[in-house]
Amino acid sequence: VQLSTRLTSALGIEHPIVLAPMALASGGRLAAAVTGAGGLGLIGGGYGDEAWLRHEFEAAAGEDVGCGLITWNLANNPQLLDLVLEYEPVAVMLAFGDPAPFADKIHAAGSRLFCQVNTVREARAAVEAGADVIVAQGGEAGGHGTAARSTFTFVPELADLLTDIAPATPLLAAGGVADGRGIAAALTLGADGVMVGTRFWAAAEALVSPIAQQRAVAASGDDTIRTAAYDIVRNWDWPSDYEMRVLRNSFVDEWLGQEEALRARQDEASRDYRKALAADDFDFANVTVGEAIGQINEILPAADLIRALVTEAADALELRSLRADAARH
Amino acid sequence: VQLSTRLTSALGIEHPIVLAPMALASGGRLAAAVTGAGGLGLIGGGYGDEAWLRHEFEAAAGEDVGCGLITWNLANNPQLLDLVLEYEPVAVMLAFGDPAPFADKIHAAGSRLFCQVNTVREARAAVEAGADVIVAQGGEAGGHGTAARSTFTFVPELADLLTDIAPATPLLAAGGVADGRGIAAALTLGADGVMVGTRFWAAAEALVSPIAQQRAVAASGDDTIRTAAYDIVRNWDWPSDYEMRVLRNSFVDEWLGQEEALRARQDEASRDYRKALAADDFDFANVTVGEAIGQINEILPAADLIRALVTEAADALELRSLRADAARH
Numbered sequence: 084v085q086l087s088t089r090l091t092s093a094l095g096i097e098h099p100i101v102l103a104p105m106a107l108a109s110g111g112r113l114a115a116a117v118t119g120a121g122g123l124g125l126i127g128g129g130y131g132d133e134a135w136l137r138h139e140f141e142a143a144a145g146e147d148v149g150c151g152l153i154t155w156n157l158a159n160n161p162q163l164l165d166l167v168l169e170y171e172p173v174a175v176m177l178a179f180g181d182p183a184p185f186a187d188k189i190h191a192a193g194s195r196l197f198c199q200v201n202t203v204r205e206a207r208a209a210v211e212a213g214a215d216v217i218v219a220q221g222g223e224a225g226g227h228g229t230a231a232r233s234t235f236t237f238v239p240e241l242a243d244l245l246t247d248i249a250p251a252t253p254l255l256a257a258g259g260v261a262d263g264r265g266i267a268a269a270l271t272l273g274a275d276g277v278m279v280g281t282r283f284w285a286a287a288e289a290l291v292s293p294i295a296q297q298r299a300v301a302a303s304g305d306d307t308i309r310t311a312a313y314d315i316v317r318n319w320d321w322p323s324d325y326e327m328r329v330l331r332n333s334f335v336d337e338w339l340g341q342e343e344a345l346r347a348r349q350d351e352a353s354r355d356y357r358k359a360l361a362a363d364d365f366d367f368a369n370v371t372v373g374e375a376i377g378q379i380n381e382i383l384p385a386a387d388l389i390r391a392l393v394t395e396a397a398d399a400l401e402l403r404s405l406r407a408d409a410a411r412h
Numbered sequence: 413v414q415l416s417t418r419l420t421s422a423l424g425i426e427h428p429i430v431l432a433p434m435a436l437a438s439g440g441r442l443a444a445a446v447t448g449a450g451g452l453g454l455i456g457g458g459y460g461d462e463a464w465l466r467h468e469f470e471a472a473a474g475e476d477v478g479c480g481l482i483t484w485n486l487a488n489n490p491q492l493l494d495l496v497l498e499y500e501p502v503a504v505m506l507a508f509g510d511p512a513p514f515a516d517k518i519h520a521a522g523s524r525l526f527c528q529v530n531t532v533r534e535a536r537a538a539v540e541a542g543a544d545v546i547v548a549q550g551g552e553a554g555g556h557g558t559a560a561r562s563t564f565t566f567v568p569e570l571a572d573l574l575t576d577i578a579p580a581t582p583l584l585a586a587g588g589v590a591d592g593r594g595i596a597a598a599l600t601l602g603a604d605g606v607m608v609g610t611r612f613w614a615a616a617e618a619l620v621s622p623i624a625q626q627r628a629v630a631a632s633g634d635d636t637i638r639t640a641a642y643d644i645v646r647n648w649d650w651p652s653d654y655e656m657r658v659l660r661n662s663f664v665d666e667w668l669g670q671e672e673a674l675r676a677r678q679d680e681a682s683r684d685y686r687k688a689l690a691a692d693d694f695d696f697a698n699v700t701v702g703e704a705i706g707q708i709n710e711i712l713p714a715a716d717l718i719r720a721l722v723t724e725a726a727d728a729l730e731l732r733s734l735r736a737d738a739a740r741h
Contacts, residue, residue, distance in 0.1 A: 235588035
């Protein structure tokens with residue numbers, strides 16, 4: 084089975100499935116496994132630790148992978164882009180900020196610019212900036228994002244926009260896509276492919292504690308929530324538009340709506356956080372998954388996941404077609 | 413073209429499209445038009461004004477319609493259910509509260525109990541209470557609801573749950589469904605049908621100011637937001653879990669995050685609100701639509717909308733099937 088779309092033609096890949104560049108979780112081994120299985124793996128460059136980036140690109144050597152960076156952080160550390168481009172990434176994804184200052188350099192290096200957007204307004208700006216692929220992130224997604232839009236309405240509204248202003252630009256649905264039904268639905272809503280985070284966060288190759296993974300696969304989508312608390316204890320200066328979707332735990336529940344109080348004891352809380360992380364204590368440390376965690380029940384290797392996703396998606400599309408055929412007669 | 417699902421068989425209707433019982437907007441004429449075109453119309457009983465309810469049931473006379481009520485309000489005014497059941501509704505939908513105390517009376521009257529839920533936990537309780545149909549409301553929806561879940565992940569998680577605990581109970585996707593792509597996607601995600609609000613709010617028969625409708629069809633989904641401000645100025649005592657999704661305007665923007673200050677001048681603000689509403693001033697008064705408003709560009713009669721929705725959905729299902737077929741060869 085193969086799922087061909089405009090995205091697979093544009094990128095020369097088999098399946099329209101892109102690994103979300105989850106900061107620190109999407110390492111080189113996971114990215115290479117996704118590419119090796121016919122998708123496209125993006126390393127989660129995140130805040131851009133140079134040693135980490137070099138290590139993960141080397142771990143992916145031999146496979147065509149890309150890399151994602153946090154745009155507002157890149158604006159403060161523009162040399163990171165040179166480091167990433169040294170490795171000739173297939174694509175660079177920029178998320179959470181203005182991609183325009185970086186587009187020319189990415190294109191000049193022969194790479195593709197993926198722009199993740201959270202509003203229609205940002206999508207227009209990304210097209211203007213020269214985006215090769217638009218990634219529509221709904222608030223369902225795990226990790227950082229905004230609650231401005233959800234995948235179910237955002238994808239068709241952007242598909243219509245792109246038909247008008249950039250008909251050759253592929254659209255990826257990101258946020259909430261964790262199984263073959265989700266892939267089939269995203270294509271039905273007008274996407275050319277999907278960006279998958281949480282399902283691969285729960286892959287064997289992800290740079291994630293197995294203890295966190297086990298806690299997550301037992302959870303429902305009801306158990307995730309948006310919070311700024313982990314950015315406070317990690318001393319990351321995210322613009323206030325963005326929060327993280329994570330699994331609720333004792334720490335998240337304790338500080339919900341109490342961000343100012345947490346900031347007031349930031350130094351102590353940061354020390355406690357680092358201790359909790361080192362001890363795999365996920366009553367405190369973050370389990371960074373999206374709403375789709377409720378559809379995920381086991382940890383599998385990425386190649387097995389891709390095989391299952393593609394088969395399920397093809398089945399979902401065919402089952403629906405049989406129903407439509409029956410209805411027409 | 414006809415879209416047959418388990419829902420259409422269970423209800424004896426042609427298309428798996430149910431009118432959301434939007435309080436005050438889904439009147440008898442709109443509900444009758446939706447039923448007349450092959451869907452199921454639900455009158456928006458809302459807070460249960462008796463004269464309004466009688467008037468709207470009479471306006472729908474001759475068509476099989478149902479009615480939606482706000483559960484926490486019904487608990488305070490249980491006699492409303494007797495009034496509604498006098499009209500032999502096809503279904504009673506209960507939303508926002510515990511449906512269990514009302515299930516027996518609804519069933520004894522020969523009606524069906526639709527339970528709208530906002531979490532997986534509520535879905536389990538609704539099945540336990542005897543729900544005949546589960547309505548999964550994502551946070552995309554216009555009007556009251558919660559941001560707990562979004563349609564894209566909530567529907568498949570509930571579909572799996574129902575397969576386990578109530579395999580004969582149909583599931584409706586509510587929130588964000590405004591065109592045929594949305595219907596096709598909802599069925600693909602595991603729903604047996606859809607509940608459509610905003611698209612019918614923008615129908616010719618809706619009890620909505622044409623000035624509000626014109627403002628809404630010019631908007632993007634980016635322009636909606638959740639707020640409690642209109643409940644404050646309307647003196648409605650909603651539990652704090654629920655807010656309303658509306659179009660942003662001067663009033664909404666002024667009081668965003670300032671709910672306590674608004675409560676402090678509630679009497680004056682309520683007077684101003686009533687004046688604004690009477691004057692069709694929608695810089696102040698509410699335009700109650702969901703994120704899907706960005707996919708809606710014109711006001712049409714409900715029967716035309718149903719025809720378009722069904723045709724588009726069938727096309728979306730067939731186009732996808734052609735793609736899947738090609739990919740398999």
